[in-house]
Amino acid sequence: MGARKSRSRTTVSVNNDRCRRYGICVAEAPSLFRMTTDGGLRYLRTVPGEQVEQAKAAVRSCPMLAIELDERR
Numbered sequence: 818m819g820a821r822k823s824r825s826r827t828t829v830s831v832n833n834d835r836c837r838r839y840g841i842c843v844a845e846a847p848s849l850f851r852m853t854t855d856g857g858l859r860y861l862r863t864v865p866g867e868q869v870e871q872a873k874a875a876v877r878s879c880p881m882l883a884i885e886l887d888e889r890r
């Protein structure tokens with residue numbers, strides 16, 4: 818039996834009203850989140866499959882519960 822290719826797609830969204838720009842998500846998942854020079858937060862909306870675990874760690878680490886992951890199949 819051949820390996821089945823996963824078609825799931827994970828997207829990230831950050832609630833800007835909750836986010837306090839602590840940057841903990843950046844420390845947990847630096848390839849997904851980054852701080853801008855003017856103190857804003859930038860992030861990849863679509864998470865590459867191999868980085869989903871990092872994205873989940875960022876969700877758990879956020880003290881403001883500002884990060885949401887949406888996994889679709």
Ligand code: SF4
Pocket residue numbers: 831835836837838839840841842843858878879880881882883884
């Ligand atoms: S850890 Fe949460 S509050 Fe801090 S920058 Fe990331 S999303 Fe914002």
